[in-house]
Amino acid sequence: MRRFMEKRVLLGNSISRWRRSLSSTAQTATASVHDSDEFIARLPPFDYTPPPYNGPSGDEILGKRKEFLSPSISCLFRKPVNIVDGKMQYLFDENGRRYLDAFAGIAVVNCGHCHPGVVEPVINQIKRLQHPTVLYLNNAIADFAEALASKLPGDLKVVFFTNSGTEANELAMMMARLYTGCQDIISVRNGYHGNAAGTMGATGQSNWKFNVVQAGVHHALNPDPYRGMFGSDGAKYARDVHEIIQYGTTGHIAGFLFEAIQGVGGIVDLAPGYVPAVYDIVKKAGGLVIADEVQSGFARTGDFWGFEAHGVVPDIVTMAKGIGNGFPLGAVVTTAEIAGVLTRRSYFNTYGGNAVATTAGHAVLRVIEKEKLQENAAEVGSYLKQKLIQLKDKHQIIGDVRGRGLMLGVELVTDRELKTPAAAETMHVMDQMKELGVLIGKGGFFGNVFRITPPLCFTKDDADYLVEAMDHSMSKM
Template identity: 35%
Template sequence: MSSVPQQRLLRTEIPGPRSLELQARKSAAVASGVGTTLPVYIERAGGGILVDVDGNQLIDFGSGIAVTSVGASAPRVVDAVRQQVGDFTHTCFMVTPYEEYLAVCETLNELTPGDHEKRTALFNSGAEAVENAIKIARHATGRSAVIAFDHAYHGRTNLTMALTAKSMPYKHGFGPFAGEVYRMPMAYPYRWPTGPENCAEEAFAAFVEQAHAQVGESNVAAVIVEPIQGEGGFIAPAPGFLRMVADWCREHGIVFIADEIQSGFCRTGDWFAISHEGVVPDLITTAKGIAGGLPLSAVTGRAELMDAVHGGGLGGTYGGNPVACAAALAAIETMRAEDLAGAAKRIESIMVPRLQALAAKHDVIGDVRGRGAMIAIELVQGNGSKTPNPALAAAISAACHADGLVTLTAGTFGNVLRFLPPLVIGEALLNEGLDIIEGIVGRLA
């Protein structure tokens, strides 16, 4: 149980005077390219509440972008980190290894989909995990081409920017990007031209045609996909689409990579979102929710693929840091002990009906979608138009912030509000956050 009082409390305007002072220091000290969604400076957090330096207590519907799923100060994580820091903070696993790294790898080999023999390698960030998954696929297959999808987001490094679909702010002015990356259509039910009922089959047919014509199956090392697209707007591909793509990959000896960096670790009501589709990936990348807020990521996959890379070909100075590994083991223990996959389903059962009822009242909400505690609404112009409405999404989010609710926007068109509450959030806070959203949408729509 968090020691942070689980109630919203506004003592000042948002942001308050102390936060504004700190934001002025940021402007003078931090590169302007490092943006801030809400310039409220946090000094404590736990459960579903963030406490800022002015004493305001904000409801958290962001979880640090799906990172603090177990809460920002989960007791098991705090205790494990304190213990590990007291023992040692670093040796570099590639120099003198330690058991914590092994335990995380063994746990991921057990948790990830499929009963085949697996191996895991640990890294620092989601982008680093994606980079290494591509390295592994290329090395194992002897091929170079990689297929990604419209609306995808895979990171901010050179290769992962090439995989990412959205230009601004992620790619603009940073090219040229890594080569041999090809983009295919995503089965986006809400925006599929002939309707959601045709989406999976038609999107897969277009995928197969374009992959054959533009790349050639024998040249493709990997297909990488988010089972629910994150920055692209929480797009859940039409049912059946991922199964068809995975089967096509297997037919042609192509590595199927599930990027679960945002959707993993109970976030969607299962350990991993790909399980909702009944698909077993060859490789799976994880990060964000893995370690209760500490930087850690992983690639887990079929032993024959992971072991194809020569000794020394994978690794990094900080990858699998012992403190982060201790945090991950404690976070996963928390997920198991508190049934956070079940908690995500309960969050969905509260959020989705209320958001659907709100959409029925206001036609500027074009779509309500997502799974578990990974839910979004897409804002449009209304009156039958699906034209994206990024201005309304930004206005609603800003109003939520002013009322003490942390929300995030997303989407290729910037018109999606995404909700990522901690899986440990209380039902009263969850409903209070939804009350705020309903009031603001009613006022602004």
């Protein structure tokens, strides 16, 4: 009898556990349906279906990356997405799922993925001649140099082609030192200028610095209107540059290197009045002003160049990323007088001015003008920024919304008063947005800033969907 009762109790407990499990499963299923129903927004219609993908799976590719690529290379999301196709502002994964691309290959694909106005000229060029070297005459490099120079003000007419933004900034710093006869360069804290020895020295974040010699660069206070000690008072930040020259150099410098909007640093728009004030200070010290337009150039900010909003004309302009819509291409543009310093020795870049790359660059200029992408960046960017500011009023986790055109940043904090960085929450929201079909980037020293830099063909409908996906993801935290 006792054994019978014990079995009965055990059976009763098992049935209770089964009922609780069933109830829990039902609740989970109900919650899943509820969550799915709650987010009713849909990606804007798009008339393109990618061809079937028959390549290796994402897991296979990840395995090869781990075995054969540098361990320093990471993926943007916790569960990496295998991108196999792209068209304009959209990307497609191995299963044919469409994503809204709000990162554009790190502010690179300004015209849109696989834009026919870029692809077709490149195909025609590569069929005929791929790499003649600039030691021979070829019209591709000359025509693009002329078109590019026409986009710059004043005497900025001489072009040097490179393969990347890092190379462009390295060359610009060397030219400034040769021209002035001085060695000291001043750059801004929190800025990013590349990962070679010289540009790593100019970069103002420990995250991107290895323990190698990085001499001759001084870092000025970051004129950050959100986190900076002087708020939006650009003149006060500029005094720090003056004091660095007075107390940290001979009183004469080679140059000042800056980003009009700090990209990697978290889409930080420099405080009003800062750049013009620093321009005067640097000129009095005999230095050159170098504008790093690697991320902010080629119509991304609503102006063609980011420096235009600051009312100055630099002595040297560096560029890459958006210049080729994805082709490895960079450039340095300066005056004939400054360019002359490179004739003192031999300067050469094997791939700089490659026929295919410069054909792509020339095509980019034509597409930007023909499709009025600069105007679109200004209009849609302003619309999107206002929507994000409205979202800030709803979600306390948003500490700041900033940027210009389609170069926007959203900084997340756990405490608005203390501005405590919300790095883990940023990654969580990014992953959730990816599940809803939106790809964005992140940056900032603490990794707590959304970098929104989509292709410049982005529409207001795209902007609406991005904001709704961000809103939903934050509401579910």
